Amino acid sequence: MKALIKTARGVGNIELRDIEKPTPGRGEALIEVAASGICGTDMHIRQDHSFYTPPVVLGHEYAGTVVEVGDGVSNIHVGNRVTSPATQYCGQCYQCKNAHVNRCTAENKKILGVSVANGGFAKYVAVPEYVLHKIPEGLSLEEAAMAEPTACVVRCVAERSPITPGDVVVVQGPGTMGLIATQVAKAMGASKVIVTGITSDEWRFEIAKAVGADMTIDVLTEKDPVGVVASLTDCAGADVVIEASGSAAARRQALEFVKVTGHVTLLGTQGTNTDLYLDHIVEKELSMTGSWGTLPSTWVLTLRLMASGQIDVKPLITHRISLEEWEKGFDLMETQQAIKVLFTNLE
Ligand SMILES: [Zn+2]
Ligand SMILES: [Zn+2]
Known part of the structure; x- marks a missing residue:
């Protein structure tokens, strides 16, 4: 064979x-x-x-x-x-x-x-x-x-992320993992899922909407992506952010998208050290999880x-x-x- x-x-x-x-x-x-x-x-x-x-x-x-x-x-x-x-x-x-x-x-x-x-x-x-x-x-x-x-996404999102009915969830990255995470978040009761990506993701945004995303944000052309998410949540920020893009910039932005006492889920590794402002975890009383396999x-x-x-x-x-x-x-x-x-x- x-x-x-x-x-x-x-x-x-x-x-x-x-x-x-x-x-x-x-x-x-x-x-x-x-x-x-x-x-x-x-x-x-x-x-x-x-x-x-x-x-x-x-x-x-x-x-x-x-x-x-x-x-x-x-x-x-x-x-x-x-x-x-x-x-x-x-x-x-x-x-x-x-x-x-x-x-x-x-x-x-x-x-x-x-x-x-x-x-x-x-x-x-x-x-x-x-x-x-x-x-x-x-x-x-x-x-x-x-x-x-x-x-792998079900493990990370359904089993390791505290999404509850009505939550506003940001999914960063409209690749395979992000597009599946969008659907898992919806299945868990999220009222809104906002998928973020970059300009070359334009065609993936269409698929994101087809599988349930309520909104997509191009973080390169949108001047204030964090403000857009805040405007959807009484200025609070996202209840849960799922980082599925594998980019260091997205990890940094995840800590800005998320609300006080919110949660950030890392869906996958990057293989490098990421320069993160971890004081956000203290200041916003955040929790973070990841999963493996x-x-x-x-x-x-x-x-x-x-x-x-x-x-x-x-x-x-x-x-x-x-x-x-x-x-x-x-x-x-x-x-x-x-x-x-x-x-x-x-x-
Ligand atoms: Zn694989
Ligand atoms: Zn063993």
Whole structure:
């Protein structure tokens, strides 16, 4: 089968190669991949900016149908439609024992499409049964391929941010994560979601409105973005700000958008030191949270929100390509001309 492989450390070193179809080991299911998404992490791996262990078949956002099961698999059957988180955990370390399986510290931890475990940019992928989730009826395999980034947002917003009915929420950054965060905030009862971005985000603002944003602000052309948010909240500021842009300027602005006793959620890392005026936390009595990956329970909630239509990822899928076109897909993501690019033809 054809597989897209990061062959060695360094910039680039990604190739489409022919490899053996995997056979499911004990406790594993073999899945025929119907769709798998290109993620920012894949860009970081391409540019050698991120942790990974080559050679590895890339792809950690996938969905497909079980075609074979290994010994000892009991709850997953041939024909089941499934998806899963990327991270496989040991169940034995201190973090796992404390139910923080998203922070498992096992050495040589398998992360699908990143480290040790071959991922979903291939026709077949072998995945342990214990991390798999069955896809609810009514949710397509293409939509389910978006469950991984969606679950990361659900973890950070639904499980780690105190949004309550009526809240005014600012989401910074109309990329995949921000557009999903917008919908999660609405599902939690936010009365208004304001999505901020920059001038080149203009076309993403249209998608933001289509998925529920009440207002968008271009922070480069709007003279007083903080004043605009204040004017919507009796001069108080946003109840909750979700930083989903990955920019240092947005982090600084988050502390200005937020009201006294408000909350700032950091959705994702930046990999650098950010120069922040942390006195805002004292002066405004703020709270801040972040999150890392997902818990199994996050996936149960995520698939329910997706199946119910409270999160609709269809408008976020802007491109569908074949494995042969991988370079075009990566370039579209890198130049921010796409929200989500899916491989849908993995022959
Ligand atoms: Zn991802
Ligand atoms: Zn562990």
